[in-house]
Amino acid sequence: xxxxxxxxxxxxxxxxxxxxxxxxxxxxxxxxxxxxxxAAGRGLQLLFYSVGIGQISSEVPxxxxxxxxxxxxFILSSKKLLLSDSGFYxxxxxxxxxxxxxxxxxxxxxxxx
Amino acid sequence: xxxxxxHPSTLSVQEGDSAVIKCTYSDSASNYFPWYKQELGxxxxxxxxxxxxxxxxxxxxxxxxxxxxAKHFSLHITETQPExxxxxxxxxxxxxxxxxxxxxxxxxxVSS
Numbered sequence: 001x002x003x004x005x006x007x008x009x010x011x012x013x014x015x016x017x018x019x020x021x022x023x024x025x026x027x028x029x030x031x032x033x034x035x036x037x038x039a040a041g042r043g044l045q046l047l048f049y050s051v052g053i054g055q056i057s058s059e060v061p062x063x064x065x066x067x068x069x070x071x072x073x074f075i076l077s078s079k080k081l082l083l084s085d086s087g088f089y090x091x092x093x094x095x096x097x098x099x100x101x102x103x104x105x106x107x108x109x110x111x112x113x
Numbered sequence: 114x115x116x117x118x119x120h121p122s123t124l125s126v127q128e129g130d131s132a133v134i135k136c137t138y139s140d141s142a143s144n145y146f147p148w149y150k151q152e153l154g155x156x157x158x159x160x161x162x163x164x165x166x167x168x169x170x171x172x173x174x175x176x177x178x179x180x181x182x183a184k185h186f187s188l189h190i191t192e193t194q195p196e197x198x199x200x201x202x203x204x205x206x207x208x209x210x211x212x213x214x215x216x217x218x219x220x221x222x223v224s225s
Contacts, residue, residue, distance in 0.1 A: 043217040
């Protein structure tokens, strides 16, 4: 069966520091991968998605970036965090066929101070 | 691009009552519509979905209806229980089928 992992689970970082969040999927090949951000009490904002290695689509302009160095690895990064980057970051995957269900990872709760 | 509107933003019901959450979408090419339930501090969990070739789908106390002509779909929960309390999100797939666009969520509170 498929499993999706995210780490770290929680993170407290100072403003201006770098960020690297990692997401890995097991039990599937060539998944579509997604990064979402959820601010406190708010909805799910799609940040990036990837349909293959090295292929990144950005949905919103921001100081974050994403990379997909391996088929089942998706990384979210920032060179300098802002206070507004605080939130719950969720990675998700779905199969590469259209109409497949999308499943979320456990999330990383990021607090920028 | 696709836009999804969800109503109401909050919904309070008594245990045993029914709850209905409605969503509208803008892209007539969308053909996949999932619903997610998110409990406090947890990840969203897929609870039911519907594809454009189906008008209604049921799974025990949960049902979803789709009206493609009007571009709206709804989640129906019958005989609500306190454990149904959570935030519910609707979503619609984009035209390419590569990403889901989510509504802003409905906070459902079921009081006993």
